[in-house]
Amino acid sequence: MAETVFAPWDDPTAEPIIRFRNVTKRFGTFVAIDDLTLDIYPQEFFALLGPSGCGKTTMMRMLAGFENPTEGSIELAGKDIAGVPANKRAVNMMFQSYALFPHLSIWDNIAFGLRRETSDKAAISARVEEMLKLTRLEKLARRKPHQISGGQRQRVALARSLAKAPKLLLLDEPLGALDAKLREATQFELMDIQEKTGTTFVIVTHDQEEAMTVASRIAVMDEGRIMQVATPDRIYEAPASVYVADFIGDVNILAGTVTATGADTYALTWKDGAAPVTAVSEATFTDGQQAHLAVRPEKVAIHTTKPEDVDNLLKGKVLDIAYLGNLSTYHVELPGGQIIKAQTANTRRLSRRSITWEDPVWVGWTKTAGVLLDT
Numbered sequence: 001m002a003e004t005v006f007a008p009w010d011d012p013t014a015e016p017i018i019r020f021r022n023v024t025k026r027f028g029t030f031v032a033i034d035d036l037t038l039d040i041y042p043q044e045f046f047a048l049l050g051p052s053g054c055g056k057t058t059m060m061r062m063l064a065g066f067e068n069p070t071e072g073s074i075e076l077a078g079k080d081i082a083g084v085p086a087n088k089r090a091v092n093m094m095f096q097s098y099a100l101f102p103h104l105s106i107w108d109n110i111a112f113g114l115r116r117e118t119s120d121k122a123a124i125s126a127r128v129e130e131m132l133k134l135t136r137l138e139k140l141a142r143r144k145p146h147q148i149s150g151g152q153r154q155r156v157a158l159a160r161s162l163a164k165a166p167k168l169l170l171l172d173e174p175l176g177a178l179d180a181k182l183r184e185a186t187q188f189e190l191m192d193i194q195e196k197t198g199t200t201f202v203i204v205t206h207d208q209e210e211a212m213t214v215a216s217r218i219a220v221m222d223e224g225r226i227m228q229v230a231t232p233d234r235i236y237e238a239p240a241s242v243y244v245a246d247f248i249g250d251v252n253i254l255a256g257t258v259t260a261t262g263a264d265t266y267a268l269t270w271k272d273g274a275a276p277v278t279a280v281s282e283a284t285f286t287d288g289q290q291a292h293l294a295v296r297p298e299k300v301a302i303h304t305t306k307p308e309d310v311d312n313l314l315k316g317k318v319l320d321i322a323y324l325g326n327l328s329t330y331h332v333e334l335p336g337g338q339i340i341k342a343q344t345a346n347t348r349r350l351s352r353r354s355i356t357w358e359d360p361v362w363v364g365w366t367k368t369a370g371v372l373l374d375t
Contacts, residue, residue, distance in 0.1 A: 006216060007231075008041040015078070017042045017167060017200050018063065023072035025058055025224075032058040034224035035072070045194050045201045047211035050221035050247075056204045058224075060170050063202065064093045077167055090167040096176050098157035100145040107132070107141040110160045117164065131159035134193060151182045155189070162197060171203040175210060187213045208248050212236070220244050236296075241375045245294040250329070252300065252340050254293045258285045258372070266372060268293050271336050277312040281372035295370035297343035302330050303362045304355060310364035314340065318359045330355065332363050 008014035016039035025033040033055045040046045048056035061067040062074055065086030073080050081089060100109050110131050114124045132138045135155040140148055145156065154174065161169055174190070175183045191214050194201045205211050211218050212232040219229045220243075227247075228240040239245035242253060254277060256270035266285055267276035270293070279293050307313070319339065320331035323346075330342045342363045355361060 006043070008044070009039070009217065014041055016040055016075075017044075017077055018202075019073075019075040020059070021073045021075070023062070023069045023074060025055075025062065025067065026070045032224055033062075033069070036224070036226060038219060038226060038229065040200065040202065042200055043198050044216045045191065045203070045214055047215035047218045048202065048204045048221060049206070049208060049211040049218050051206060053223075054221040055224040056221050057172065060093070060172060060202065060204050063168065064091055064170055065089050091170065092161040092164060092166040092168075093170040093172065094157050094161045094174055096173040098145075098153050100153060100156060100160075102145055105142050105144060106137060106148070106156050109145070109156055110163050113160065113164050127163055131163050134162070134196065135159040135189075150178055151186055154178065154186060158190070158193065162193070162199065165197075166199065168200045168202065171201060173205055174203065175205075175207075183210070184213075190214055212248070220247060222247075237371075239294065239371060239373070242292050242294065242373050243375075245292075245371065245373065250297050250341060250343075252295045252297065254295075254338070256291065256293075257288050258291045259287050260285070265367065266291075268372070271338070274314075274334075274336065277314075277370075278367040279370050279372045280368045283372065283374070285372065285374065289374065292373045293370045294373060295365055297329055297341040298327075299369035300340060300342040300363050300365045302332065302342040302344065302355060303364065304359065306362050307364060310362075311367040313362055313364040315360070315362050316340065318355060318357055318361055321355075321357065330361070330363075332361055 018040040020036050020038040023033055023036045048059055050056050058067060062069055065084060068082055073082060107128055110128045111124050114127055118124065132141055135158055137155055137159065140152060145153055175186055178186060187210060203214065215232060217229060217231055218235050220227045220235065222243060228235060228244045235244060235248055245251050254268060254270040256268045258266040258268050261267045264280050264282060266279050266281060268279060268291060269276045277293060285291055314334055316332040316334040318330055319333040322329040326346055328344050328346055332340045332342060334340060340363050
C-alpha cells in the first residue's frame with residue numbers, strides 16, 4: 001500500500017489550525033509585519049525563516065499573545081484570538097533560554113504548569129512520567145537543571161511545554177545554544193517528538209539548514225513580508241525570487257536579458273561579448289526582458305579539459321578552493337571578473353588535488369539545472 005504523503009496545504013478541504021488574514025503590526029511608524037496572509041495546518045512542523053528584523057519573532061509573539069495585530073485577524077482553531085490573554089490560549093512557547101526553574105528538579109519543572117491547572121496528583125504524576133519517557137529523561141528526573149547538559153535542558157523545556165498538551169507549540173530559536181553536533185541530533189529528536197505527539201510546531205529560526213531539516217513547510221520572510229511558502233525541496237529547487245534563491249543555500253546568479261529560442265527555452269545574454277547561456281523555464285518571459293539565472297554550485301561541473309556536448313560552458317581560472325571534508329567548492333573567476341562556484345563531492349581520499357589554485361578550467365551545467373527568475 002502506498003504511503004500517504006502529508007500535504008494538507010494541497011487539500012482544498014483541509015482546515016488550517018492557524019490563519020493570518022491581512023495582518024499588519026506597527027510599532028510607532030515602523031511596520032514589523034506588512035499585510036501578511038498565511039495558513040498553517042494541524043500537525044505541521046512549520047518554520048518561519050529569515051534574517052534578524054524580518055518580523056518572524058513578531059509573528060510568534062502575536063500567536064503567543066504577547067502582541068496584538070494593528071490590523072487584520074489571527075485565528076487559532078477557527079477562533080479569533082485577538083485580545084485573548086497568553087495564559088488562556090491553547091498555545092505554549094519554548095524560549096531560547098529554556099527558562100527553567102533552577103531550584104526545582106527536572107520532575108517539578110515539568111509538573112509546574114500542570115499544578116497550576118489541577119490538584120489531581122495522580123493525573124499530574126502520570127503526565128510528567130509520560131513526558132519524561134517521551135523526551136528520554138526518566139533517569140534524570142530528580143536532578144536540578146544545572147546538573148544536566150545543555151541538550152538535556154533543551155529536552156526538559158520541551159517536555160514542560162508539551163505537558164499541558166497545547167494545540168500549538170512555538171519554538172523560538174530553540175537550538176541556538178547547542179553545539180553543531182548536538183544541534184543536529186536534537187533536530188531529529190524534535191521531529192520525532194512532534195510526530196509522536198501530533199502537536200503543531202511553529203519554529204522561528206535564522207538557520208536555513210535547521211529549517212530545511214525539520215520543517216514540513218518554510219515561510220521565507222523579509223521586512224515583514226512572506227517571500228515564499230513551500231516545502232523545503234521546493235524552496236531550494238524552485239525559489240520564487242532571487243532573494244529566496246540567495247537566502248537559502250549557496251547559489252550562482254547571472255543577470256541579463258532573455259530571448260526565447262524554442263518551447264520553454266531561453267537564451268540569457270549576461271555579458272557583452274560572452275556567449276549566452278541556455279535555460280529551460282515553464283514561466284513565460286518576453287524577448288528583451290531582464291532576468292536572473294540561479295544555478296546551485298552542486299549542479300555546476302568543473303573540468304580541466306574542454307568537454308563536449310555541454311549546454312552551458314564557461315572558461316575561467318580557479319581563484320579559491322573551500323575544502324569542507326565531504327565537499328570541495330571551487331570559486332572560478334571568469335574573464336570579466338564574475339565568480340562561478342562549482343561543487344564536487346570528495347568520494348575518494350584526497351591524496352593529490354587534480355585541480356588547484358590558478359588552474360585554467362571549464363565550468364558547465366545543463367539547461368535544466370538553473371531556475372530563470374524575473375525578480
